[in-house]
Amino acid sequence: MERNEFLKSLGLGVAMVCTGACFSACGKKSDSPEPSKPNGGGGVPSGTTASVDLGTQLLAVGSSVVVNSILFIRTAAGNATTSFAATQAICPHQGGALSFIQASNYIQCGLHSSRYSTSGSILAQPNDGGTTSALKVYPLTVSGNTLTATA
Ligand code: FES
Incomplete structure (x- = not known):
């Protein structure tokens, strides 16, 4: 040669x-797996706090309000932490807005109608055939008239 x-x-x-x-x-595609969808979303970043003025908000049992993507619900009379629940306000299924339905005593998603208890457990799966996961529930403190949830 x-x-x-x-x-x-x-x-x-x-x-x-x-x-x-x-x-x-x-x-070559990324070695990392696909993000786990549809479940697992909708929580707020760790360390996020949200507060409610109990002098003007959540006065009636069954009332609710969303602050910083946290859904506060008054579940009983009095201003002890046990009188309230705080969950994520965004559905873990696909990000629909969650609302407390006082007449039925559950939290419902406006997008696919999944339902949750105030303790975050699943009562009904989404109506699109998908599956959701339990809601994140945040610990509460009361100081004077201020109710605070910490993610
Ligand atoms: S986004 Fe809530 S049930 Fe689908």
């Missing part, structure tokens, strides 16, 4: 190796 032929074949070989490596790298 002549020197010229050898160099040509060497160049072609290197080009083939580089091209193969490039195709391999470019065609």
